[in-house]
Amino acid sequence: MWRHTIQSTRYLAGNASLCRQIATHSPKLGAESNRSKEKASENESFMANIFRGSLVSSQVFPYPDVLTAEQKELTNSLIDPFERFFSDVNDAARNDANAKIDDATSTALWELGAFGIQVPSDFGGLGLNNTQYGRLCAIVGVNDLGLGITIGAHQSIGFKGILLYGTPEQKEKYLPKVAAEQVYAAFALTEPSSGSDAGSIRCRAVKSADGKHYVLNGSKIWISNGGIAEIMTVFAQTEQVDPKTGEKKDKVTAFIVERSFGGVTNGPPEKKMGIKASNTAEVYFEDVKIPIENVLGKEGDGFKVAMNILNNGRFGMGATLSGTMKKCIEQATEHANNRVQFGQKLKNYGSIQEKLAQMNILQYATESMAFTISQNMDAGSKDYHLEAAISKIYASESAWYVCDEAIQILGGMGYMVDTGLERVLRDLRIFRIFEGTNDILRLFIALTGIQYAGSHLKELQRAFKNPSANLGLIFKEASRRAASTVGLGGTDLSGHVVSELLPYAKKTAHCIDLFGQSVEELLLRYNKNIVDEQILLTRLANAAIDIYAMVVTQSRSSRAVTLNLPTAQHELNMTKALTIQASDRVIKNLQAATSSHHRSLNEKISTIAKTTLENGGVTTTGILDQN
């Protein structure tokens, strides 16, 4: 299943705020490691570092290029047959209408190799890396998102845990089955009372007296492939004893559960708005006996396992949706090129041109993000969580906008089922909800970044307590601050972009400076309580998202110029337009996060929300209903 979520944790008391939970569980940047090591961790993430006003450019400049010539050739040779499956065998409209993928199509999909793309070839898969997987995802996105969820839920999360955390025995036993033997996998985390707050799951597994197996009870909802999966990655509470204190505590453990263990049943397929081709069902576990060797990862580490699986698969959504947008733009462009109204083709009207240009810009940025991240991952980076979250938000919201505008350009024709866009719109909607809602991910981005910045701030404070031992650190910081306060700007991107983009890189650098200052200002004003300021955090995240979009497009279009690609000029134009729009928004969002003017707005927003909630909806009396 592709819904879910992210950070939250059971480490804190039940009444702690959502944000406090998210903050406590930010990956790797977390307070725990800082507390123990007394030193801020080094992090290659471009985004994490701008939270402390610092530029670490290696992941974004120059645009990554990790595939060898041989890998590129192989990838290219896969594209045609992959596309042929969709044009010759698959029918997205039929899958949607039947709310299932018929047997002949799914058999062809298995034969195509689409279910084991990243499984090593020794285990019967294709052995492709993230970037190559992303390229194939884009083709899926062009053609059929519902089918995409079936294969994505299978390999992006369903058995990803076995790839990431499996023992050699687990890999040998399960990977060949899920890669090529028509055995479906699923990821089972969400429960009726536990959605975004994944730490609160109630499924429970109890270890047998002889320690040889666990007995699992509970139920999961909205599990993609839940009705067809034979193998599931299931998360359940288990009692763990702290080796130091001897204290007993509930901690989540991940398990590989086979349907054949017995006691695993499922409900009927759920009726959904979109992605109907994908099976979604409740799954019930009743006294399921799981052998101890089917624990995935360490006992009690299940929450970490779940989050890393989700983080690891998130980039694939950006790649997929870049393809979806491409298709929408193609349909809208064709219509604009041919449709005549008021004696003119639609393409001649400025309002249509603006829409198409905007759609193209969003697609370009989405694709640039997805393949920056996939290549960072392939280069061995572990610091991609912020970027992956940004890319998921950006892709899902851009795709919604692009598909909606494509329908608008096609007018009445766009609203008709046969045009195919209404299906895409329905299919798309879930991408803003599942695998971490965009709202939760925004908080995750802001809090993870702030925590990283905060840890560096603390380090600096410590340095001042013993200045003579830490002169280097202090001088470095002092000169950075001096530069930014006198308005010169501490950040300089000019060495990273082609000359045509210099003025635009300057705008972005200014945004990065402002961003670092705003984070510091918020930390000073709210200190730890910043975690309760969701409205401000969301604005900060929005600024972060726009900054990342500017940086990756500037990097990619610089690459296009350097390689002398025929599309270089077009790419530069899109980058420039995006930078103008995004930098304006960054400034507005940062003002909104820090100014007193906006604090008063936020107070009003809170009050209005409170009134609405207390009255169960709209409280004003209708104009005609007054007496």
Next chain:
Amino acid sequence: MARVLVGVKRVIDYAVKVRVKPDKTGVVTQGVKHSMNPFDEIAVEEAVKLKEKKLAEEVIAVSVGPAQSQEVIRTALAMGADRGVHVEIPAAEYELLQPIHVSKILAKLALDEKADLVILGKQAIDDDANQTAQMTAAVLDWPQGTFCNKIEKTDAGLTITREIDGGLETIKTKTPAVLSADLRLNTPRYATLPNIMKAKKKPLKKVTAKDLGVDTSPRIEVISVEDPPVRQAGATVADVDALVAKLKEGGHI
């Protein structure tokens, strides 16, 4: 029959809008998507089907062309061919390579490899020459069955249904023979991704035309490559009388 030789040519993909180079020496190929000539896909499919029906033991895919031609050999291997032969021709020389050269190369390979059947696409979609199969049969002095719609094995040899103007023609031929595949012979399969991976391990031999004793020096010179003339705008006439008058005026009736 034991061995089938199939020719596969790398051409600009059928979906690409072909553009003439500004210097008019040819068409733009750089950065343009290429794939296997669609008629050659049909030829490969037919050869692989013969193998699946145990009517052939081995399928050899041959491509004549520059280094990138190996891509289409790999595709043929992924579709089910057993091994490949790449006859490498330097890119500059390849631009002037003609069906006569390719025929001699294929004929020599057919003899060297002891092929019982040569199956080629009826024509390539780039130059549309439609000559190679016929010439190969002539060089070998083997019977030929062109524009195949159906190929059936009989005790005596092959029964072939050919697409001809106005209908179908059935002929019988002995083997060895040279066949060319027409559009309706079959629907070629697409290579599955696992088979593409496996194809990387199948043998691919590289030879040159010189190794085969074939002289590929150009017999032609390209003077100019031009875009087809742009269609002139039409005109709307008021009624049938006006139309007839116009046609008469133009000397069409």
